[in-house]
Amino acid sequence: MSRLVPIFAAAALFGLTSCDGGAALDPMAGFGPDPVLPAPQRSLIPVVNIAEAVGWPEGRTPTPAPGFRVQAFATGLDHPRWRYRLPTGDILVAETNAPPKPEGKQGGLRGFFQGLVMKRAGAKAPSADRITLLRDADGDGVAETKSAFLQDLTSPFGMALVGDTLYVANADAVVAFPYQTGQTRIDAAPRRVAGLPAGRNHHWTKSLVASADGSRLYVGVGSNSNIGENGMDEEIDRAAILEIDPATGARRLYASGLRNPVGMDWQPDTGKLWVAVNERDELGNDLVPDYMTSVTPGAFYGWPWSYYGPIVDERVEPANPDMVARALKPDYALGAHTASLGLTFGEGEVFPARYLGGAFVGQHGSWNRKPRNGYRVIFVPFVNGVPAGGPEDVLTGFLNDRDQAMGRPVGVQFDARGALLVADGVGNVIWRVSPSAACGS
Secondary structure (H helix, E strand, O other): OOOHHHHHHHHHHOOOEOOOOOOOOOHHHHEEOOOOOOOOOOOOOOOOEOOOEOOOOOOOOOEEOOOEEEEEEEOOOOOEEEEEEOOOOOEEEEEOOOOOOOOOOOOHHHHHHHHHHHHHOOOOOOOOOEEEEEEOOOOOOOOOEEEEEEOOOOOOOOEEEEOOEEEEEOOOEEEEEEOOOOOOOOOOOOEEEEEOOOOOOOOOOEEEEEOOOOOOEEEEEOOOOOOOOOOHHHHOOOOEEEEEOOOOOOEEEEEEOOOEEEEEEEOOOOOOEEEEEEOOOOOOOOOOEEEEEEOOOOOEOOOOOEEOOOEEOOOOOOOOHHHHHHOOOOOEEEEEOOOEEEEEEOOOOOOOHHHOOOEEEEEOOOOOOOOOOOOEEEEEOEEOOEEOOOOEEEEEOOEOOOOOEOOOEEEEEEOOOOOEEEEEOOOOEEEEEEEHHHOOO
């Protein structure tokens, strides 16, 4: 891996673009329960194809699917990434970005130039470390109240309310706050519930969901590397979903081998936990597809030694055939390098009935594929609790005619009135998608 450093650096300096990683398949070949998995395409120069972050011009919005409309629910935010709906209907938004890397963990020249890549993609600004409350009291689909709900956090991401306790997943710990219905600000000091793997934080986001009875918390923790190149000692309790007992702070591995598990939600027909996972890089334009999968307790999903079940990644040393033999195949591929981050299941009575129980996925978009992939919100229909069809566009138009990113979708969540909210971390907007016939409902 070290011999890539000077070449990657040159690519970053001269246009942030490099080799094409082999002929790209139709992007749709990387979707579904049985995606096309071509032979790996390895090269000395990684594919780097950044969509420069430029933001939205005045009056411009993403493009909704036919029969839907989109409006700005809230604007002027600072890198909104994740959101959570309180029982009051208020929406909490994590305005957040990566924490600083500790001394000696910046990744040398390679890390420096990867930082340049992320800056160009709009993902390198200092973190606001804030959760903001948005309130649409008059029901017009626009939040007229925007207030700082929690401040001075540590790259916050996932949130979950259990009774009168609000849990927040910071980059380094799950913390808890007392919550009173209707309040617009919390000034209480955080109570530490459980520490989380931190340090280098190659993947820093920590998603969070609670079990139906509130007795357990589930936290998604991404890997500290692409394929373990920083050493497996840095991967303890990473590339995993952790189960935490909020009463004691005790934690255990719930599922592992998930390179970067981000969006999590409970499928309403089966009660199973599902997760959206970002897979590994530098195997070409069409490997490895991101995916969503139901989560089997105690299961292993391959990272770093294999992908899509038993397909061995020959780059990983030493090999581990015993772990490869355990690896489960994911349920549904979401396309190569789409950076599928957001995941929520259809609910409410505003969207047509066919959307109930299906998966809505926010695809942040590729930085390492030619041509680009993602930059949209999709819907995957479910029947009897499992995927039952191809992806359908819900919200597109995040790239302009110069292939620059006006926005990049991240978290997705239904509001109390049944519209879909989409956090846009480049446009600094929360978009609201609703059927045309139900505007403002």
